Amino acid sequence: MGVGEVSASGDGGSAQAGYRRSAGSPRGEARRRELLDRVTEDLAVNGLVDFSLRRAARAAGTTHKVLLYHFDGADDLLKQAILQLRDRRIGKSSAAAGGGSTRLSLGEWVRAVWPVLVGEEARVLDQAIGLAMYDPDRYAELGRGASQQYLPTLLAICPEHWSDRRRLEVAEMILAVLRGFLVDARTSGDMEGVAAGFDALTRALEREEAADA
Template identity: 25%
Template sequence: MPRPPDPAKRRDLLDRVREYMIRNGLADLSLRPLARSLGTSDRMLLYYFGSKERMVAEALALDERRPLLRARILLGPTDSPRNPAWLRRFMEETWRQLSAPDLRAALPLYLEVMTVSVLHPDRYGPFMRDVLTEWRGLLVSVFRDLGMAEARARTEADLLVDAFFGLLIAPLADGGWDRSDAAVHALLDRLEPGWHDT
């Protein structure tokens, strides 16, 4: 009977695959050069992950959960009342964490995954849908806590998720992070007054 994969080694490989993808992207990702870079073999990667697509999706999911978990932690117990002003502070802190320099290195990879998921929905489309669904679900629950009806909560969540993703992608082309920061604050200036009318 074959020995089951070592979970610690699998996690270590996954972390290193993620770092490799951040440095090299997805366009020319091939198992043999990747395996050589990691000091292993393509057969070993297939043993641990089953397929290249599954390995990539797991490495991306591992990375994605870090900012999502940070946002969930911000939603934990708080002494502040959950009102529109609190929601604005939560969104400002979420933006600060999403656009932090330590996460920016991974953003080109996400842009590439988004593009591939549009051109080849069967490859990374499910991953991108899961990412967007999780972020939207998180914000829908926040808006419901403010007393919004379900349909409106979903619309407000869609607006924030889509705007934040767009504002994360735009400065990759020209480094305009200050402009994106200003745009986020301007967006929240316009949206917050409407959150009082629940």
């Protein structure tokens, strides 16, 4: 089964009658978070290939019925785990860039976070983008969610005196180009070519900021 074949068949992939939700109680929320953390760790190690509710249950040390008590099926669980992995990646990227303790140029910021973005653990997030492309009717939110999570960080690193429009343009460019490099790195393995394009991106960002001088 390929990356695009995340399976919910035979697993109770959607919510079924008779399963209650934890309804946001403190105890239920704590249990839901514990289960989500375990499934997220499994995804980080093993990726999306052959993901299913039964596999998630094994990783969480429970049954698929218990997962259906806390989540609205395999797709809901997958989406929440991906969101959590992205938050983790954003946190690591921020730490790699100094955590905001010093103001980096756009080029410096991109160079600082690139090792985190291309790291082995992050490959599952690139798989999620591929899944959104493979089956947009079912998984489009995995792609839209990536932009929604990353854009605030990218907007924040742009110079404060820039107009909202200019910051958006540059943030969208960084997001799109880095995503393209990641796909190329995962699919072609041509890291020399990716490095050449990456150097061109950082020079373009340096010129963009130098235009204010």
